[in-house]
Amino acid sequence: MPVTTASAAVHITPVVFKTFLKHAKNKTRRLKASKEEERPQDDVFFDQAFNVVKAFIDLGTKNTIESLQAFTNTHVPAPYWAAVSPVKIPLSTCNDAADALIEWFGPEELTHVVGGERWWQVRGSTGVDAEWIAQEADIASGAEVKIKGKNLTADEANILRMEKLDTVMLYVHGGGYFWGSINTHRYQILRYAPQYPWPCPLQDVLAAYLYLIRPPAGAIHKAVPHSKIVFAGDSAGAGLCLAVLTILRDLGLELPAGAVLISPWVDLTHSFPSIMQNFETDIIPKHGFLAKPSTLWPVPTQPESGGRVVPTVTTDPPKPGNSDTLKASPFSQERTGKGSKFYGPVETLQMDDRNSPDSPTVSHPDSSPRTKAAEGTETIPEEDHNINHHEPKPPKVLMENPNTPPLELRSQIQMYAATEQLTHPLVSPILQSSLGNLPPLYIxxxxxxxxxxxxxxxxxxxxxPADYPTRSGVIHDAARQKANVQKFTTPTNVRLQVFDGMCHVLTVFLFTKSAKYAYRSIAEFVKHVSTHDDEYLRNNPFPAHDTPSNVEEKPDRLERGPRTMYPQNSETRQATSEPCPSSSVGKDTPQTDADTDHPLLAKTLLKRMQIQTKRSPEIDDGTILQGQMVRERIDIHGTVRAMEPRETLQALNMMPCHIGIIKEAPVQRWNDGQKKWDARFAANTKKVLKQKAHYEAKAERLIKNALDQGFVHQSYGLSHEDDQFPDKVSADTSIGRIQSDRRWGPFDLRNEKPPATAIAGRRDTPEAVALLKKHIYHTAPVTHLTVPKLKQMDVIRAAFDPHDDPNKPPRQSVSEEQTKIHFIPIHGLRMWDGILGYFGKKSKARAANGINAAK
Structure with missing residues (x-):
């Protein structure tokens, strides 16, 4: 059963009842068993919402990717109090973004890492879908907007009305890089993709930014100054924001005023400890985002001989997609004084010798030199060892036991990028050689x-930047990353807030005090960085005072604004220690929350005259470090306290050489889940293989018919250079036309190597066939010399196909094209918004009752 409102209701309803019945019992048992502090789950409404979201994501893993994409990209009408104007960022702006990316990568990286410069520019749509969003109350007043000689549509008038709001938030939605859309995240924005894998989403976000600062011909809005734009995003969207910021910085382009990164996903190798520790307290599935097999995913559809994860057998030098050699380097043997065969990267596996006083002196950019030599060892110059042998390249897996033969991945584990691309700094920005010289970040x-x-x-x-270097294996052959280490040394202003007990993307849970605090703080940050000049921000990068959480029930607006540009990006097209205990400093910070049901409510009410929230006393290195970083923890009531010292945080005790390495434990956990899915959907897998063969035959037939009908392209039939070729056939002879701004299509990928999931290079999915047909008959790129007419039989066949229309382009992938509701406008996404509103009202009512009782 696909993901629909009905199937979601069937799947989630039992969870709601189960949570309700177990909530009080679990809370009582937990509080009696220990003196633990309060958790967000102690609130029944959060407990319900948390389990509803978790159940929905679980439902998504039991269905195909296409089904989840269709559900989350279904058009949902905006509420009456919101002004929402859809726009299309045109191909011309997309081309400008592509040119910037081509410059950033350079020819060698485009060929050997990306797989070419054309395939990722191929798209079915005529641009990037986006929305301008503002609250009606913010733009209602003012004179009527007009443009001389032009009759404005309602959407165009709204966009002009929004120009009274100076600040623009460019928001990039999350969804694991393969699901989610404008419709899933619009309700959050109003409060303040495997078919198109990396680097397609980078191009889309970059295009959206260029669209704002350099409006193309025909755009209704004026150019927005870069100092008035703030990037924002959650999860995968936040990761994209950070990657695009580094591109803008590296190319010397204008940077926005700042960025809000909500739960940014910046390490797609899953190399940090919390990946294995926090799955029970998070909405992310334990085994990752698995899916029922379809023509799209997984890749490969069924495991090869031996399984999806197998012992390494590669002995040749590494090639793209292969693991590195099993042979130990001379450096490894000298370092340990042994001559036995090693299967793993000695430098990274044997951490203890880095921290031991017996370590030899080794010049290595990952750590400071240690000086005391051990017996039988000698100082080994940096140039005498090959770093590629010490930090395993994907798909090789770092083993916990250094004497165990390493595993290697035979399947793609992330939908966003091929396994061998996961350590690229634009895929996993945590591996950027420098994150300095960026605009202020609120994380x-x-x-x-x-x-x-x-x-x-x-x-x-x-x-x-100087304290947390990137491991050598990432920058060894990357000229730009090497240069950036020396080029970008200025610390970035950062405000980090970690919310007690909250899960991934806490802003989803609008009614919680944590989320309300976050929205208010985001609003303050956006206003601060977009209304002050550079000189002021250098000395005052963040708002001077915290605003008490939940003083008002309604969300805080930036006086009048900001308006939000919200691109439908093509992600929808996809050594540990125990956790450190929270500091107890500042527990008695006065509460100023009108909604709070804290046991000390009466005491709180007596202090309501004190509007400003007090900060806890600074501890150790303090809340502010070097004038550049604010480090805070927020409890479930919105009380701020200083974060514990850096040396006590397990994340900051990791060696750089362990970051961005695919490790055994998360791989085995993923493999365990994938094995279950392969067994559960074995019969479906056989059907999928037949479907893929069917669509491959259909694609070949489509191409053959097009050639018979007069299709001419340099790869099929006559070439551009053929002197015998007549003038181009007029587009008037067909239902389509050649688009001057569309550079490339699926027939332009000779000598390119698109990833296995990329729709541009495929012929075995219905979406790939639809893309072919659209480029041949409807919106051809400039490399097509003709636009052929459909044969009469093709027209008749299309008329009987519910998914086709002889007079219109075929529907493109649901990752790129919104699905419309044709009947009753009831959709699970709108229902979710209603549920959040209900929880919020109940929470407010309960708080009001508590206040009245206290009075």
């Missing part, structure tokens, strides 16, 4: 989320 994380450690590390790496 939020939940203490209970699986991404907690990488987020904490990210914040400190940006604020202290």
């Amino acid at each position: 939020l994380a939940g203490d209970g989320e699986v991404l907690r450690d990488e987020i904490i590390y990210l914040a400190h790496k940006a604020a202290h």
